[in-house]
Amino acid sequence: AQSVAQPEDQVNVAEGNPLTVKCTYSVSGNPYLFWYVQYPNRGLQFLLKYITGDNLVKGSYGFEAEFNKSQTSFHLKKPSALVSDSALYFCAVRMMDSNYQLIWGAGTKLIIKP
Amino acid sequence: DGGITQSPKYLFRKEGQNVTLSCEQNLNHDAMYWYRQDPGQGLRLIYYSQIVNDFQKGDIAEGYSVSREKKESFPLTVTSAQKNPTAFYLCASRRLAGENEQYFGPGTRLTVT
Numbered sequence: 081a082q083s084v085a086q087p088e089d090q091v092n093v094a095e096g097n098p099l100t101v102k103c104t105y106s107v108s109g110n111p112y113l114f115w116y117v118q119y120p121n122r123g124l125q126f127l128l129k130y131i132t133g134d135n136l137v138k139g140s141y142g143f144e145a146e147f148n149k150s151q152t153s154f155h156l157k158k159p160s161a162l163v164s165d166s167a168l169y170f171c172a173v174r175m176m177d178s179n180y181q182l183i184w185g186a187g188t189k190l191i192i193k194p
Numbered sequence: 195d196g197g198i199t200q201s202p203k204y205l206f207r208k209e210g211q212n213v214t215l216s217c218e219q220n221l222n223h224d225a226m227y228w229y230r231q232d233p234g235q236g237l238r239l240i241y242y243s244q245i246v247n248d249f250q251k252g253d254i255a256e257g258y259s260v261s262r263e264k265k266e267s268f269p270l271t272v273t274s275a276q277k278n279p280t281a282f283y284l285c286a287s288r289r290l291a292g293e294n295e296q297y298f299g300p301g302t303r304l305t306v307t
Binding site for chain 1: 198200225234235236237238239242252282284286288290293295296297298299300301303
């Protein structure tokens with residue numbers, strides 16, 4: 081079965097420190113992977129995606145993610161966290177069928193402390 | 195929120211009443227989606243549509259209905275048959291060509307008492 085896992089419900093990081101939000105997946109064939117961010121009571125905003133090519137993908141707001149095929153992971157990273165990065169982060173993977181549906185992780189709450 | 199509007203932002207209804215949530219996009223996207231979000235869970239797909247006058251059920255379509263009479267509009271009706279309708283509802287759209295990301299509206303929080 082195809083699935084996405086975000087193993088941490090919450091991640092706490094001090095401002096200025098590097099942050100990592102983890103995502104692992106299980107899909108048939110080559111995955112297309114996405115990260116989104118959601119601020120309280122708002123819709124989701126696209127951060128970045130991996131389709132093909134360089135395993136390190138750079139996105140909005142200084143975020144980047146590394147695709148690791150052998151570990152089936154797509155962890156979100158940022159070198160120096162800001163308090164304003166505090167939000168809910170979702171990883172998603174496209175299903176390998178014709179309907180282009182996404183499978184979503186449960187989300188990780190990121191808390192950046194001053 | 196990328197040219198997608200959802201209204202209203204907050205909606206309150208009594209149990210047993212049908213309610214329709216609006217979703218409009220001016221991005222000229224072919225595909226539109228409705229998701230339900232509950233605390234501690236990922237997004238769950240209710241319905242999606244890739245073309246006008248056509249739509250498919252997602253994972254949790256029971257108790258919901260949709261229509262796609264115009265490319266820019268994809269309203270969702272939460273019927274009285276939906277057992278737990280209180281949730282945050284998100285509409286999204288995307289261009290079909292290529293691996294394009296979905297763009298989301300600001301959401302509607304529905305409370306049924």
